[in-house]
Amino acid sequence: MSSAGLGHLPHRAPPPPQRRGTGRWIASEWGLAVLALILAVLVWAIVWGNISVEDRFEGVKVRPLTSARYVAYPEKDTIALLVKGPRRDLEEAQARLGSPATIDLPIADLEPDEESTTLWLAGVDQLAVPFPTRLLTGLDPVEIPIEVCRLKETIVRFAKPVVDHVPLGVDYEIVLEPDSDRILAPANKVDPEIQPNHLDVGDLFDGREEGHLPPDTKRKLAFDNWRNDPKQRRYRTEVELPEVTAKVHFFATEKRKVRNPIVFWGPDGPLEGYEVSVSGGEAEIEQGYYEGWFEGASEDLDTLEKTERTSWWYVVRIPRDKLPADDSTEEDANIEVEYLHTEALDGLRVRFTGKTFTVTIKKGP
Numbered sequence: 001m002s003s004a005g006l007g008h009l010p011h012r013a014p015p016p017p018q019r020r021g022t023g024r025w026i027a028s029e030w031g032l033a034v035l036a037l038i039l040a041v042l043v044w045a046i047v048w049g050n051i052s053v054e055d056r057f058e059g060v061k062v063r064p065l066t067s068a069r070y071v072a073y074p075e076k077d078t079i080a081l082l083v084k085g086p087r088r089d090l091e092e093a094q095a096r097l098g099s100p101a102t103i104d105l106p107i108a109d110l111e112p113d114e115e116s117t118t119l120w121l122a123g124v125d126q127l128a129v130p131f132p133t134r135l136l137t138g139l140d141p142v143e144i145p146i147e148v149c150r151l152k153e154t155i156v157r158f159a160k161p162v163v164d165h166v167p168l169g170v171d172y173e174i175v176l177e178p179d180s181d182r183i184l185a186p187a188n189k190v191d192p193e194i195q196p197n198h199l200d201v202g203d204l205f206d207g208r209e210e211g212h213l214p215p216d217t218k219r220k221l222a223f224d225n226w227r228n229d230p231k232q233r234r235y236r237t238e239v240e241l242p243e244v245t246a247k248v249h250f251f252a253t254e255k256r257k258v259r260n261p262i263v264f265w266g267p268d269g270p271l272e273g274y275e276v277s278v279s280g281g282e283a284e285i286e287q288g289y290y291e292g293w294f295e296g297a298s299e300d301l302d303t304l305e306k307t308e309r310t311s312w313w314y315v316v317r318i319p320r321d322k323l324p325a326d327d328s329t330e331e332d333a334n335i336e337v338e339y340l341h342t343e344a345l346d347g348l349r350v351r352f353t354g355k356t357f358t359v360t361i362k363k364g365p
Helices: 022-027 029-049 087-097 298-306
Strands: 052-065 070-074 078-086 102-106 116-121 136-140 144-158 170-177 180-186 217-220 245-252 254-266 274-278 289-296 312-317 330-341 350-352 356-363
Touching (some): 052 070, 052 087, 052 144, 254 274, 254 298, 289 298, 289 330, 298 350
Parallel strands (some): 254 312
Antiparallel strands (some): 078 136, 116 144, 170 245, 217 245, 254 289, 274 356, 289 350, 312 330, 330 356
16 A cells, blocks of 8 residues: 555654653562562571570679678679670670679678678679679679678878988978878778878979978878788778878988986886896996987987986886896897987987997896
């Protein structure tokens, strides 16, 4: 049939391409593959999170729950928790422990007549953990000793510190404020005297000429060495001490020999019924006098020399085991000379250097 017989046909544009809907895309090969992958990942995540596994929570610090009456000290600083359960639950438990991981340990109070005792952490039921206890299966180490001490109010004294970097020719005296106090501490764990750190006063003498006497200084004392003693640190770390200050007074020193009477004392007072002789040609002692060296402030040495001889004296103390048993025996002993004085001389800033010599003791007539 010839086209010439047809009339003129109008021009028609091709139809627009049709878009595939979401459903058609999913139904395609690529869509089905992606959907299968997503489902596989979801199933894997669900299964992986619910798989029961065993694990260890290392480095967990035990924090005993104490009261106003007692305090507890675990022998080990950290332990390991043995756990078992769904992986997801264990991850959540680990997160709840925090970092650093710490758990509370409830401990029963002491008996009324007890000052300390040792308890044993041997079961997971004693632990207060921040996750379900069904996940706990054990401890490592299996048993942990815990020392429980009663908190007790104790009167302590503060020792005077050693003062560093004081030049020759200068001495010092120290007054502590306070020199004692009441503290709350574990019973029988804190000594009655507490030693502070050394006190460094070198800055007061830097760039000064020899013999310079700085003005009095007042310094706050530190007790870091006392707190960090390796054997006692666990008991001392949490003990609260008051603020202790040291007032330091400096003075010039010199050495001088001072003569005064000397007496020999036995264990019960002045020695009677015995003869005492001194070797080494100490004639002054044989005559009842002794010249001993003192170091101190010049004005105080002057006062010591001018003080009535009955106000102070030298003494040699002879222990009981150095006294002869009968008239036929005699004892030799190395004895130190001491310096005794009355309260009237307590304020003197002097130091007796002392001397050791040999005495021979025998029964008197």
